[in-house]
Amino acid sequence: MEKQLKKIALIGQPNVGKSSLFNRIAKKRIAIVSDLAGTTRDIRKHEIEILGKEALMLDTGGIDETDDAIFSNVKRKAVECAKEADIILFMVDGKKIPDDKDKELFYELQNLGKKLALVVNKIDNDNEKERLWSFYEFGIDDNNLFGISVSHNRGTKRLFDWIAEELPEIEEESNNSDIIDFKELDTGIEDFINPEDDINKKVESNDINVAIIGRTNVGKSSILNALIGEERSVVSPISGTTVDPVDESFEYKDKKITFVDTAGLRRRGKIEGIEKFALMRTKDMLQKANLALVVLDASEELYDLDEKIAGLVDQYGLGTIIVLNKWDENIETFKELETKIRRKFKFLLYAPIIAVSAKTGRSIERLKDKIIDIFNNYSQRIPTSMLNKIVEEALIRHALPSPNGNYLRIYYATQFESNPPRIALIMNKPNLLHFSYKRYLINYLRDNINFEGTPIHIIVRKKGEREEDNSNDTYFQG
Known part of the structure; x- marks a missing residue:
């Protein structure tokens, strides 16, 4: 029986960052990212999982009010797509003042009665948050207004949380045979690492x-x-x-x-x-x-x-x-x-x-x-066996918490990128691991490995995720 997934439509003018956000949510470089306005013309679809919830992501072409027949057709498709969607993410450029064309289309989308978010992209630092005030002209409330920076991965966690709340839970199959023991590290790592991914082909540079x-x-x-x-x-x-x-x-x-x-x-x-x-x-x-x-x-x-x-x-x-x-x-x-x-x-x-x-x-x-x-x-790259030995010692010294009675388990750890070191923890319920425990693990790693002068990225993911899961990405420098 085919899954009936909720649909999320990503709509906005050209060059506001829709394709970049689509790639970040989909965890793959599917959409073409370019500085050239109007790069995306067709509607791209991709099944996604966000914070343990599944949906169908629709990336529409940029809507541009011109006489060009191509862009006129793109707008028509985008509006049709919005009517079919359950959730609409309307994206605008936060480095520009609110656009009258954006307001007009946003009001039209509001009348559809769908879950609607106004996503203001390119808010790259705290000082630029002041620009968000001008976007209240759209008549949006605080809960549905999101100031983000896709390129710097700022503010996306709150947006992902909002999306996940509107999606149904995934029924997890109970199968203990999936659990990977620390002594079986070589088994299952290929489920996480994509051999075609450039980050695993980096050549040491001088x-x-x-x-x-x-x-x-x-x-x-x-x-x-x-x-x-x-x-x-x-x-x-x-x-x-x-x-x-x-x-x-x-x-x-x-x-x-x-x-x-x-x-x-x-x-x-x-x-x-x-x-x-x-x-x-x-x-x-x-x-x-x-x-x-x-x-x-x-x-x-x-x-x-x-x-x-x-x-x-x-x-x-x-x-x-x-x-x-x-x-x-x-x-x-x-x-x-x-x-x-x-x-x-x-x-x-x-x-x-x-x-x-x-x-x-x-x-x-x-x-x-x-x-x-x-x-x-x-x-540097830390051997997987060494990394897991240290993580196992850390777990023995300070056991994983059990938030609201949930049993958490880390199956294994692997470093999948350097410059800076990025370490993935593969576990059963990544969204329940508190940031304080990640900070504890980072401090323990620093006590056992020379990471002087370098930040460490800790990413938590479910077993079988092959691409970068930015929704769980947490970055500490402690």
């Missing part, structure tokens, strides 16, 4: 891309010059001298290290004209980086802006070293300053702190060595 980030005039250019041993970047006491990122590569201990000396980051309210462009370029660079040097001025107090800039490392999942520059001008002891930094940057507890002086050359060679060490940690 190329290290290092981003240098920090407030203006903390000495980023001076550190770059000291590391490469020549005057490559313009150094000036005037804040904001470096506008364009400057790349410089050199060989060190069989590694090719490429530094990008970024433009100094200022408060958003002070970014104007060319500096605004420089910030955009900096973020582009961070997407390509492996490691980040978070540069702080040891001669000054720590600012809230230092914390916000360091938060970019969290956003892009980079290996990290905190660099205290101008140490020759510092009047505090290292312990005193380290305590202040750890208190302010709790999300970077894994990052080593190195005090340097670009002016005198103090600890510059040590910083080079530490870059190599952190990159090795960032790109």
Whole structure:
């Protein structure tokens, strides 16, 4: 008997990110993702499972009010699709002001009497959440308005929870033969790992891309010059001298290290004209980086802006070293300053702190060595047998909780990606595993494996899931 699945329609204008969200929910790169408006023209369908619930996902072509016959047909199909759907996700671009065409279509969809969510994409950080206020013009309430960033996987968990609440439960078959014992690790891992997936074909690289980030005039250019041993970047006491990122590569201990000396980051309210462009370029660079040097001025107090800039490392999942520059001008002891930094940057507890002086050359060679060490940690792969032995020890020391009487079991663990390390826990009820236990496992892994300087991703999934399950993706840096 054929399953009668509820249908979810994804609707919106071209280039708002529908295909990217479709891929994230479907866990496969089915839809074509492109910056070219109108890439998706047909309706794509795919069965999905979200938080243990099944549905049929429909990705429609972008709706564009033009005289073009193609787009006119796309709109007609999209509206027809919405009428057939049980749940409608109406997606808009959060970086633009509310569009009259969007409002008109949204009101039309409201009249269909379906479950309707307004999904505002491209809300990439907390500061951009303020843009959500303008979308209340659509007449939507808080429970049905979602500010997300598909590209940075922000805010999607709340949206997935909302969708899952509208879907029926899946009847699970009781079959204890499915349980995989830690001693049978080689059996069943192929159910999770897709041999055609690029992440399992990564070749070890000797190329290290290092981003240098920090407030203006903390000495980023001076550190770059000291590391490469020549005057490559313009150094000036005037804040904001470096506008364009400057790349410089050199060989060190069989590694090719490429530094990008970024433009100094200022408060958003002070970014104007060319500096605004420089910030955009900096973020582009961070997407390509492996490691980040978070540069702080040891001669000054720590600012809230230092914390916000360091938060970019969290956003892009980079290996990290905190660099205290101008140490020759510092009047505090290292312990005193380290305590202040750890208190302010709790999300970077894994990052080593190195005090340097670009002016005198103090600890510059040590910083080079530490870059190599952190990159090795960032790109390492832990053997499955070793990983599961550590996880098994952690379970013995601190048993899994039983939320509301539910029996939880971890079948096995496997690292499926590096740069940064991403570890999957295959278990029976992944959505019931509390974040505090994941944090405990990460801390236990850090106690037994050298993960200094690198974040760790813990993903929990059901046995047999072959692709990335972003709904359960939880990322800690503790």
